[in-house]
Amino acid sequence: MNNWKSHVLLAALISGSALAMGGATVPAAAQIGGIVHDPRNYAQNILTAARTLEQINNQIAMLQNQATSLMNEARNLQALPVSMLQDLQGQVDRTRQLLGEAQRVAFDVGEIQQAFDSRYKGGAIAAPHAAMVANAEARWNDSVGAFQDAMKVQAGIVTNMGATRQQVGILVGASQSSTGALQAAQAGNQLLALQTQQLTDLAAVMAAQGRAQMLEAARRAAAEAEGRERFRRFRKAD
Structure with a gap:
């Protein structure tokens, strides 16, 4: 030159x-x-x-x-070499399976209506003595089963937390070492999916706990109504 x-x-x-x-x-x-x-x-x-x-x-x-x-x-244009989608879907499926194993009263509108009609109100409260005792026991089993289901869901969520921690580390590392815009965007999307999975687990825990609390409250209300019916029958017998 x-x-x-x-x-x-x-x-x-x-x-x-x-x-x-x-x-x-x-x-x-x-x-x-x-x-x-x-x-x-x-x-x-x-x-x-x-x-x-x-x-x-x-x-x-x-x-x-x-x-x-x-x-x-x-x-x-290079795609992110890491994908947590299958793992996240597996965790959501496990949580749904735990909810699907609900005892006695399932998470189903029709079954809930049927259970309350047969054990918690109306004719169940005014049933004969033998049926009244059977309904009281059934309601107690509903409450115990609901609390057991809530604890199982909680245990499943705690198990998911270990996998979630590992997935966060992998995705954050992939985001920090991304070489292009597409890899960074895909890492961010998978972190959002992970957050959605955590929110799903939280919703499942709240649903299981709420179900147990509501069934216990219904059991107490039915026991109170049943007590009044017993007292009425006692006075009538006199």
Whole structure:
């Protein structure tokens, strides 16, 4: 690069000198050793070569910039090599399975209505003595089973916490070491999915606890109504 710059400078000096002299005393072309040398033509050729070399260098720089841009775009299109989707779905399925194993009174509107009609209100409270005792025992079993179900769901959520901690570490590490926009976005999406799974577990715990509390409250209310019915029958017998 410095060599062609020297030639350009030399050519400029030769050209300038020739113009300054105006060709009055120095001929436009001189014969040296049998070779005709034209200083102005030589200078012009050097300048043309220099401009051509500069254009080539500009094209090379442009191609390098384009190659760098393509490499960056390729990085942005690379997918995240880590996927926690299957693990997260497995955790949600395990929680749903625990809820589906609910004893006595399931998480189903129709079954809840049927259970309350048969054991907690109406004819169940005014049933004969033997049926009244059976209904009271059934209600007690409902409450005990509901509390047991709530504890099982809680245990399942605690088990999921260990896997959740490991998944958070993997996804955060993948996010920090991501090489492009797509990898960073996918890592963020999987962290959101993990948060959704945790919210699902929390909702499951609240549902199981609420079910146990409501069945216990219903049992107490039915026992109170049953006590009043027993007392009425006792007074009537007198």
